Amino acid sequence: MASAPQLPLFYNGLEPLSSEVHANFKVKPSDTAPFLVNQHAIPVTVEEFPLIQRHMPIVFSSGEDAIPIALMGLNEGVNVFISEEGRLIDETIYVPAYIRRYPYMLARLRPDADELSLCFDPSSPTIGAFDEGDALFTDGQPSELTQNILKFNENFEQAAARTGQFMKEIKELDLLMEGEVTIQQDGIEQPFVYRGFQMIDEKKLSELRGDQLRKISQSGMLPLLYAHLFSLALMREIFARQVKLGKMPQPQLNA
Template sequence: MASAPQLPLFYNGLEPLSSETHANYKVQPSTVAPFLANQHAIPLTVEEFPLVQRHMPIVFSSGDDAIPLALMGLNEGVNVFLDDSGKLLEETIYVPAYVRRYPYMLARLTPDAQELSLCFDPTSPTIGAFDQGDALFENGQPTELTRNILQFNENFEQAAARTAQFMNEVRELGLLMEGEVSIQQDGVEQPFVYRGFQMVDEQKLVDLRGDQLRKISQSGLLPLLYAHLFSLSLMRDIFARQVRLGKMPQPQLTM
């Protein structure tokens, strides 16, 4: 697993959405996400921890600028929740908001811009000058669909800001440590060892001073940390899914 990406994951380009340039653009919803089929680690916001921890492990990327990640597989190129076309194998699986916002995102058009503009990835097959689909503009004005897309992205940016604050607090408390998980498969001599991620050091969490524990309990930080810790037990479930799907990792590899 690598450090937090410098460029947005999934995006091949960004173009500001314009009522003039894209006046006739429409959206064609898709039930598949081929861009996700080979991605094993997806950025998360802290508000998603309670939902994600029921389905997949939550870890933190390596490096000083760590971000929360949901593991949809344990090895590069492996996603155990989708088939090869990018269709969910189970409809009840939670899909992180980072995935659901694609191909849109809010971005600054210039480095010194004060405001964020709604942009989209022009390489996405779900948006374009189609004959059929849901219109993004009518009579030069955003449709309800576009307003909803904008609202979702604004909510995501707010959640991302809260996640950054969460990570700052975790770093200040010195709670992160290098993670390692060893899984022994029946019939295989060597265990499968996964590294290259960070996790909360539970002993350091327990050893926090009373005033520190009280503060993170009152702020809502403590239950989020335990959601992360509880989710780590799903590592073996993800591994078992890889085995069932025939996507066997190699022993002694890192994520």
């Protein structure tokens, strides 16, 4: 999800939004998201599971610090929901909040800073000193648009914190297992096998008893875990979309 210097997925840079430096900056709406064209795995929060599981498979990334991700394609570089121009092919699908917050995010300006500051990716074509667009500042104060952007990002950070707690509890219950999905395409003898992700061990989940089962039931975790499990059936639908789009998959998933 990151490279050196360490930046989150999609972001090429981060600059704190300032009423002095960016007093004349405006935002112009865009109906395309070119940064999504080659992205197949998007971080999501647990609160989004009920909506996402209707459209995309939800899995967990590999490694110790696993996070939930929605698959918009089964193979790296393939997104079956986005056109080559960066437009949504199907506008009825749920778009994860991680995508909708771009090019903004809350970040610490210094490692020792207590507060998070609203930042933006200066490489984004949607924000700048434009003649037209919606102003980010009015008379030196954050506009209603900027206040809404800040609120959205604050809500996202809170959801991310709850997701972190969710993942901690999953690990404590030892419910994660290495995932594998085999898909047999008509006319091709060799099946496609997808690995490189984690999923909930349904057998271990069904064997939970007593306090453990009561805890995940009362906390609301149980329906979220099953939303993840139910969503895995969509892998075959994503595979079929790739075939239809002529984006034949490779035998390995690197989620």
